[in-house]
Amino acid sequence: MDRLHKRLARAGLLPTRQRKAIAGLLFTDGDRHLTADELYAEAREAGLRVSRATVYNTLHAFVNGGLLREVPIEPDRSYFDTNPEHACHVYFDDTRQLIEVRLDPGELRRLARRLGGIDPERLSVVIHVRGAPPPRLARRLRAAHRH
Missing domain, CATH: 3.30.1490 (Dna Ligase; domain 1)
Structure with missing residues (x-):
């Protein structure tokens, strides 16, 4: 079992292919702050075939699993912090x-x-x-x- 698979499983999340791919973007480069749209753009640039809805749903699943912290900035703008x-x-x-x-x-x-x-x-x-x-x-x- 690889590191990302274990991390997702410890958070109580099913380590699907898409979750592991998104986790790879989020967690391999130290602490980061980014919006869902920024992560979606990174995923597309990396060649991941994911929808914007999948990115949003995955981010919120990661927040609920304690892997991320959502940082609300404005009513329609949040950042996600990889240091919870x-x-x-x-x-x-x-x-x-x-x-x-x-x-x-x-x-x-x-x-x-x-x-x-x-x-x-x-x-x-x-x-x-x-x-x-x-x-x-x-x-x-x-x-x-x-x-």
Whole structure:
């Protein structure tokens, strides 16, 4: 059994040919943030014969299986994050770029204490910024997007 097959099976998902192909696009290049339409374009470019509906359904199955996190940006726009852990994201409205800011576990514990000692199941924060990323960050984003 290959690595992707095992990963899908551990998430309780039937490892179909299409799911394995889409998982291969998503999970072989480190942490990524992309929309369903971007993944659909990648799949077509890679020669996968999948419909847009299959891509959407597969992404939502992966979210439900804990393999991805959906990051809603606007009512009609979501990104899918291949790192489903606690995260803070910064979204640049003008360039439609999303970056992840890793959270220190200590910060999460302090936040939980401030909220009355609750134990959050998951934390997801999106900070919207007008304009484009600063030059140093823009270079990092371009380098990451080349993968």
